[in-house]
Amino acid sequence: MWSTLPFDVLAKIFSFLSPDSLACARSACRQWHTCARTYPSTLPQHHQAWFLALPTRNRGQCCYVHNPVVDKWHMLSLDFLPDPIRPVASIGTLILVRPTNCTILQLALCNPFTRQFKYLPMLNITRTNPAVGVVILEPGQPGPNPDFRVYVAGGMSEAPRGGATYEATLEMYDSVDDAWHIMGFMPVEFAVRLTVWTPNESVYSDGVLYWMTSARAYSVMGFHLGSHTWRELSVPMADRLEFAALLWRNGRLTLVGGTCGEDACIWELTEGDGWGLIEKVPIELGIKFLGGKRSWGSTKCVGSEGAICLYREFGSGMVVWREIEEKVRWEWFWVEGCHFIRDKQVQNLQIKGGESSDKGKEIASKD
DSSP states (O other): OOSSHHHHHHHHHTSSSSSHHHHHHHHTTTHHHHHHHHHHGOOOOOOOOOEEESSSSSOOOEEEETTTTTTTEEEEEEOSSSSSSEOOOEETTTTEEEEEEEEOOEEEETTTTEEEEEEEOOOSSSOOEEEEEEEEEEEEOOSSSOOEEEEOOOEEEEESSSSSOOOEEEEEEETTTTTEEEEEOOHHHHHHHHSSSSSSOEETTEEEEEEEOOOOSOOEEEEEEETTTTEEETTTTTTEEEEEEEEEETTEEEEEEETTSSEEEEEEEETTOEEEHHHEHHHHHHHHHHOOOOOOOOOOOETTTTTTEOOTTTTTTHHHHEEEEEEEEEEEEOOOOOOOTEEOOOOOEEEEEEOOOOOOOOOGGGG
């Protein structure tokens, strides 16, 4: 009976499967694999994102992913990559990355599950250490990978008379025409701060692309895509935070930060550019996460629409605040750090985390 079902009926059945069950179904036979490939828009679209852990010193050419559905870690080989990489942002099933073996910015797209890799064209202006931001054009469009734009601001470039200078221009890559475009100039002060004091993480919300800066005290810088204007936002407890990260949650710009001896907090941007406290890390989870210490200094944070993850080293546990769809609320969870994969011990590594869509994870059925 199953072998004679029309593809559209079979695809409807597949739409009720979890990512792991769908991965097993895809590997059952050629017909089911072809059906899953032919009808991607009917397959599950709103399952939890997977946590991607990429060692910061990636000499072993591998990365690790955590499946939140079954609370399981997997190791993925990156031997298909031409160069070591550092993740910048997630774009559907793809990850925007930058090679780490060169100081000049070059960006690429990678899917560690399907072993795809593609360099983007070189920028119009050669620059080092700029801020990078991503805007998904239509997040709800069918298919695994939406159209997107990448914005590059600041950085150091070659001065006309030799030496280096801060690059006060903004460039934009459009995935539709696969090309970079000069978008205009920016204040030199902003270029300096985006070059020296800004990590790659960015958040797009309500027409503005935001970056966190950490010169003396934390602050937020934003570029309005419609008017091409820049703005700056203050940050709660800016001079006391030991870590701070920007995220996007429930359609709002969200800030996560922690101070020594106190709780880690989550704020949302409100009308009038104020910040409203919406949640704190539970005391017992905070103590467990910090291992008896009082400092949040080594904490990192990554998030998606349905989850916020606080993490440190690979072997340390993660604190996760996750949306529970059937309960229509968010709950806190503890995720154990990874020490063994398939009975093989793994090192406690410094990692750079990211979130990856669950689409395309056929690898789960093999581990």
